[in-house]
Amino acid sequence: MGTFFTNMRTRLLGICLLVMLAITALFLTFVDLRPQVTPDFFFGTDDPDMAQSAAIRELFPSDAFLIISAASPDIYSPTYFQRIKAFSSNLNALQGIDRLVSVSEGPDGIEEALTSPFWRPLLISENEEATLLIAFLSHPVADNLIEEVEAAARLFQNDKTFEVRLSGMPYIVEQIRRSLIHDIQLFSGLALLIFSILLFALFRSPMIVVGAAASGLTAILLTLLILQVLGQPVGILTANLAIIVYVLVQSQLIYLTSNWRQEGEKPDAVRQAVVKTVRASAWCTVTTLLGFATLQFVAAEPLRQLGTGGIVGALSALLCCFLLYPVFLMFARQRLLRKKTRSKPVSPASYGSVLRGGIALILLAVTILSLPGLFRLNTDPSLLSYFSEGSELREGLEFIDRNGGSSPAELVVRRASGDRLDNEESYEALWRLHHSLQKHPEVGTVISLPALLAEANNHPLAFLLPWREIVSLLSLEINQNIANSFLTEDRDQTLYVLRMKEGGRGASRVDVMGEIRVLIEEAGFDQVLSGGVYVLQGRLSDLILQSLTTGVVSLLILIGLVGYAASRRISITLAMTATATLVPVSILGAAGWLAIPIDVISAPAISVCLGIAVDALIHLSLAVKRNLPASSASVAWDLALREQAPGILASTGVIAVGFVIFAYSGFPPTARFGGAIVLGSLVAGCAALTLFPILGRLFLQVGVKQ
Numbered sequence: 073m074g075t076f077f078t079n080m081r082t083r084l085l086g087i088c089l090l091v092m093l094a095i096t097a098l099f100l101t102f103v104d105l106r107p108q109v110t111p112d113f114f115f116g117t118d119d120p121d122m123a124q125s126a127a128i129r130e131l132f133p134s135d136a137f138l139i140i141s142a143a144s145p146d147i148y149s150p151t152y153f154q155r156i157k158a159f160s161s162n163l164n165a166l167q168g169i170d171r172l173v174s175v176s177e178g179p180d181g182i183e184e185a186l187t188s189p190f191w192r193p194l195l196i197s198e199n200e201e202a203t204l205l206i207a208f209l210s211h212p213v214a215d216n217l218i219e220e221v222e223a224a225a226r227l228f229q230n231d232k233t234f235e236v237r238l239s240g241m242p243y244i245v246e247q248i249r250r251s252l253i254h255d256i257q258l259f260s261g262l263a264l265l266i267f268s269i270l271l272f273a274l275f276r277s278p279m280i281v282v283g284a285a286a287s288g289l290t291a292i293l294l295t296l297l298i299l300q301v302l303g304q305p306v307g308i309l310t311a312n313l314a315i316i317v318y319v320l321v322q323s324q325l326i327y328l329t330s331n332w333r334q335e336g337e338k339p340d341a342v343r344q345a346v347v348k349t350v351r352a353s354a355w356c357t358v359t360t361l362l363g364f365a366t367l368q369f370v371a372a373e374p375l376r377q378l379g380t381g382g383i384v385g386a387l388s389a390l391l392c393c394f395l396l397y398p399v400f401l402m403f404a405r406q407r408l409l410r411k412k413t414r415s416k417p418v419s420p421a422s423y424g425s426v427l428r429g430g431i432a433l434i435l436l437a438v439t440i441l442s443l444p445g446l447f448r449l450n451t452d453p454s455l456l457s458y459f460s461e462g463s464e465l466r467e468g469l470e471f472i473d474r475n476g477g478s479s480p481a482e483l484v485v486r487r488a489s490g491d492r493l494d495n496e497e498s499y500e501a502l503w504r505l506h507h508s509l510q511k512h513p514e515v516g517t518v519i520s521l522p523a524l525l526a527e528a529n530n531h532p533l534a535f536l537l538p539w540r541e542i543v544s545l546l547s548l549e550i551n552q553n554i555a556n557s558f559l560t561e562d563r564d565q566t567l568y569v570l571r572m573k574e575g576g577r578g579a580s581r582v583d584v585m586g587e588i589r590v591l592i593e594e595a596g597f598d599q600v601l602s603g604g605v606y607v608l609q610g611r612l613s614d615l616i617l618q619s620l621t622t623g624v625v626s627l628l629i630l631i632g633l634v635g636y637a638a639s640r641r642i643s644i645t646l647a648m649t650a651t652a653t654l655v656p657v658s659i660l661g662a663a664g665w666l667a668i669p670i671d672v673i674s675a676p677a678i679s680v681c682l683g684i685a686v687d688a689l690i691h692l693s694l695a696v697k698r699n700l701p702a703s704s705a706s707v708a709w710d711l712a713l714r715e716q717a718p719g720i721l722a723s724t725g726v727i728a729v730g731f732v733i734f735a736y737s738g739f740p741p742t743a744r745f746g747g748a749i750v751l752g753s754l755v756a757g758c759a760a761l762t763l764f765p766i767l768g769r770l771f772l773q774v775g776v777k778q
Contacts, residue, residue, distance in 0.1 A: 084399045099293040103300045125603030132567045135208040138240040143202035159228045168214035174205040190523040197475035218246040237468035251739035283400025288321040291392040295385040313381045320389035323723045324353045330719035352694045355638040356687040360386040362630045363683030366623040432763040442661020452613030453669030454574040477516020477571030481606035485597040486565045494563045505595035514584045517571040521558040572606045581610030616675045624656045639693045647767035648689045651759045655752045673741035677748035685756030688720045709765045724757025
């Protein structure tokens with residue numbers, strides 16, 4: 073019999089290894105791990121929120137552009153001009169840059185740029201400490217173009233006489249992509265090491281560590297492989313999906329291992345542990361699926377991608393935890409059983425009611441104090457918050473932002489009267505609107521048709537031509553169809569391009585754009601379309617807030633339904649829902665009080681954490697249900713705590729410590745994502761062992777039926 077059992081274990085292990093190798097081979101063959109991040113990463117191309125931006129591009133085709141600042145103590149010196157000229161020539165030679173505008177490539181020198189109503193706001197910084205170079209890029213942007221521009225900047229960089237800084241959405245997007253790649257490379261190996269050390273410290277078994285690592289890695293590869301088959305690339309949020317999936321596996325296998333240890337030296341201990349754990353884990357997976365599913369109803373493409381990835385990842389984690397890991401657990405049995413015989417059983421008395429009551433009161437007090445923080449949330453953070461304060465990159469972006477703005481907004485307007493725009497009366501009205509927009513404190517630079525026409529009017533013979541003819545001349549191909557970039561063919565709609573300031577913004581982007589709409593109407597114009605990154609980010613902030621409110625509330629309701637479906641007891645359901653509420657309230661309240669930005673990357677941590685944190689509640693509630701038929705309610709709770717507390721404590725500790733590694737990310741949104749999950753898991757673990765049983769008993773005492 074022993075030989076048969078050994079052979080069976082060996083065959084099962086061989087099958088597991090073959091499955092893992094097959095998944096790994098398919099992964100290496102078909103999966104592209106490079107994060108796909110574009111300037112419009114906030115929304116998908118088919119999203120309604122992108123419709124106006126797409127309409128603007130159709131009316132006024134334009135290219136992505138880089139903003140390059142070249143600072144110097146004296147921007148009017150001949151030496152500086154020669155250096156700018158050489159730098160511009162070097163950049164123009166790069167493949168992928170269609171055209172370049174600088175004080176040496178556009179106006180006839182710095183002096184002309186300084187006096188021009190068109191060139192000065194475009195190319196001269198407000199304090200006249202730097203000039204700007206605008207590099208218009210071909211579409212799509214070449215993969216290595218940013219690196220080549222950075223190399224050219226380093227070639228001409230001189231900290232004393234020629235300090236180069238870069239900005240623009242292609243550059244910002246590339247920095248985000250690099251940060252994601254860095255985090256994937258660093259945290260994948262670091263997470264594997266940390267989780268392995270923690271599991272070995274908990275269970276003292278190399279086989280458990282190997283099985284946990286193998287199961288977790290297989291779940292990651294399977295998830296990314298399925299997403300590749302579904303046509304979903306690695307994006308700005310799914311780049312962290314690997315860690316999430318790995319944690320889902322580790323969380324459930326800890327409960328499985330803990331239940332297995334309590335089975336003692338039974339021959340079928342692994343099977344009994346699987347039977348005892350799989351139902352609770354399945355319900356935990358349902359809650360996790362619901363947490364990710366709520367992201368599917370948000371218009372923001374990154375949140376929907378994470379929702380899809382999370383659903384696939386949760387299912388993959390469940391499969392790998394219960395189909396692969398138990399085989400490794402069979403080989404760890406004897407070593408752990410011998411250690412089990414030497415250990416003392418956990419006594420219910422260790423979970424004293426006084427201690428539980430004290431911790432529960434502390435949790436409730438923290439939750440109450442967190443409530444005002446919910447009204448202080450910043451769901452519309454600056455683009456600059458994506459980069460660490462004090463870093464060279466952040467300081468460069470801030471410099472350019474202060475000198476003309478860094479986030480583009482595009483507005484298409486027409487006269488409220490319906491008049492054409494190629495006459496002198498409309499020209500004066502357009503100028504008034506230009507100046508009105510320029511005075512707004514959140515607007516850095518305004519680029520518009522009247523500024524362009526004013527530059528054309530500086531020509532010595534311009535006084536001989538009416539405005540309509542000047543517009544016609546600028547529309548000719550010999551003049552590069554300049555007017556067509558700002559004026560529609562029927563000449564009744566025009567484009568205003570604003571470079572908005574990100575630093576020190578005192579109002580939300582939506583409110584700022586509302587104020588700008590008022591300025592447009594006061595100038596006698598109607599706003600036809602609005603788009604650009606600044607506008608999309610404003611819309612995204614509304615979607616994040618919507619996700620945090622309706623998504624969390626919906627998820628709590630669904631958790632209550634799952635709790636009742638699993639336990640069939642109203643008292644447990646009410647206690648579970650009330651306890652789960654502490655997680656989002658504490659996380660969001662802390663973020664509000666500490667002024668921690670809630671961006672598109674860190675916001676999903678609430679749903680992810682809530683889905684993971686409720687696992688402890690489900691495992692404990694099902695343990696209560698198992699003990700109720702033979703025990704009173706009070707005894708059933710004590711027995712359930714004795715049975716599940718080791719797993720809950722271990723799982724909570726592993727999740728918290730595992731996600732602490734995100735704090736070392738050089739990418740602030742990733743650090744905020746990990747910090748939220750650490751806080752939420754600690755709150756959930758403590759609440760499950762203290763507040764949850766107190767509320768469960770309380771609801772019984774006030775007459776809630778079982």
